[in-house]
Amino acid sequence: MPVKGIHVERDFMNTEDTDWLLWKDNMIMQHIIDAIPDLVWLKSIDGVYMSCNKRFEQFFGAKKDEIVGKTDYDFVEKDLADFFRHNDMMAVELGRPRTNEETLKFNVDGHTEIVETIKTPIYNDQQSPIAILGIARDITMRKTAENALKEMNSLLEEKVEERTEDLKQAKELAEQANEAKTSFIAHMSHEIRTPINAIIGMNYLMGLTELNKTQKDYTDKIGASSEQLRGIVSDILDFSKIEARQTELELIDFNIKKIINNVISLHQEHAFEKGLSFKGFIDKKIPDYLIGDPLRVGQIIGNLVSNAIKFTNEGGVELTATMKQEVDGRNEVIISVKDTGIGLTQCHKDKIFNAFQQADSSISRLYGGTGLGLVICKELVKMMGGTILVESEYQVGSEFKVIIPFSKSPKVDQTIEDYYELPRLDCHQPIMVVEDNELNQQLIKEIIEERGGKVLLVNNGEAAVQMLQDGCIPGMILMDVHMPVMDGVEATSRIRAIEIVDSIPIVGLSADATVDTKRRLIEAGMDDYIAKPIQVEGMIKTIKHWLK
Secondary structure (H helix, E strand, O other): OOOOOEEOOOOOOOOOOHHHHHHHOOHHHHHHHHHOOOEEEEEEOOOOEEEEOHHHHHHHOOOHHHHOOOOHHHOOOHHHHHHHHHHHHHHHHHOOOEEEEEEEEOOOOOOEEEEEEEEEEEEOOOOOEEEEEEEEEEOHHHHHHHHHHHHHHHHHHHHHHHHHHHHHHHHHHHHHHHHHHHHHHHHHHHHHHHHHHHHHHHHHHHHOOOOOHHHHHHHHHHHHHHHHHHHHHHHHHHHHHHHOOOOOOOOEEEOHHHHHHHHHHHHHHHHHHOOOEEEEEEOOOOOOOEEEOHHHHHHHHHHHHHHHHHOOOOOEEEEEEEEOOOEOOEEEEEEEEEEOOOOOOHHHHOOOOOOOOOOOHHHHHHHOOOOOHHHHHHHHHHHOOOEEEEEEEOOOEEEEEEEEEEEEOOOOOOOOOOOOOOOOOOOOOOEEEEOOOHHHHHHHHHHHHHOOOOEEEEOOHHHHHHHHHOOOOOOEEEEEOOOOOOOHHHHHHHHOOOHHHOOOOEEEEEOOOOHHHHHHHHHHOOOEEEEOOOOHHHHHHHHHHHHO
16 A cells, blocks of 8 residues: 655665755755745654755754754754654654644744644655655744634633623523512402402392392492403403413313304493494304314404494494315414494504503593503414404504414314303202302302302311311312412312312312413312402303313
């Protein structure tokens, strides 16, 4: 196998060779070598200098004639000469050019240079090494730049580490602040929702009694104001959860036709009171059941309808639901809410999906509201993979379109249940209501009893656990979360450890309506969750479901 290197046809060691003498004395070749800005030299295999250029002369501080025939040991200290000799022999042993870096002090003026040296073995026709050619190039400026770059990189890395640590601390502080904010909102939600729950519930119960015309008017206005207050609190809580990325969507079977009918039933009376027409159309192509989050879908549609009625004084509102052709098992449902209300200018359209903003400052004074409804709708629609669009003409009307893709459910529905036809709660066993607030006890008890159910009131979780251990077997348990003595979470965990009642349905009650709370309650062993303020229809249906 041939050895890599420079090959010559004559033995350079034979100084009597005519060709070698001719090459040695060739002035043109010497001038060329001298013109090279690098250090160039030629050594015999035993380390004796055979030739060099002008640049190399500066290194040793001697003329070429003074260098030829001598070794490194004649010009530099032994340690450096050993270093040069070691690198020479490494190139010979490798049988190919070898590169290394060296720092050289030039005897001509005492300056130093960092050089990159290439040493190449030279072979004769018999593939025997006979000499070593050396070339050294000044790389001082390059190394200086590299070192400066390394220093800069090191400095940047330190800055990045410092910045990363600063960002880490800022992130931790932001997370702590967010947790504190979430905790505060949850706490305030509980504190605000609890009295609202009592107001709405008691007003509902009062509406079931015999009232004169004036009293009925009062209860209706109390109910409307309470619902408005509940809506404001819910909007703020929903927005905070969305902002904190704590909102989660359910993926369950639901009937969108029922949801639309419920929205129509809920809002048509308000529309008629304002002298507005309210039309609804549902495309028969829409499947009975889709897969998604029915609560959030109802919230979106209800918000759009509520806005349409609020901002329309003449004409009417039209709610339609159509479906695009099914593609890959997905159904794009298009919900359109059209009104003949105040409309929007282009400037207004650019702002209505921003938080805490309405079309203009006069809107909040004339119509009220937090300015969060459309922001919440937009974010929920986005989470569902859909889009929300608006077309509007000032003083003519607006049309909001929501386009959401849903997967089709295999479930088939034959009838559409009337949401407001509340079921009876007739049962051989009582519903245990674990609640420390006397007002809430009375409210829940009377609502359940009005629908034919029986109620067993218990003041705290510890008392409930004791009654169940003593043999009490209710049909189900409504468990308040925040109670003195023993809270609902711990009580549920203990109840699940009592074998005889471990399968009894437990439904949580709390004004803390965050996703984390719901998850925590389910993990503790609860089967479901009812948020306060209590919606009578929703609570009755939930109880009926678990009584089955």
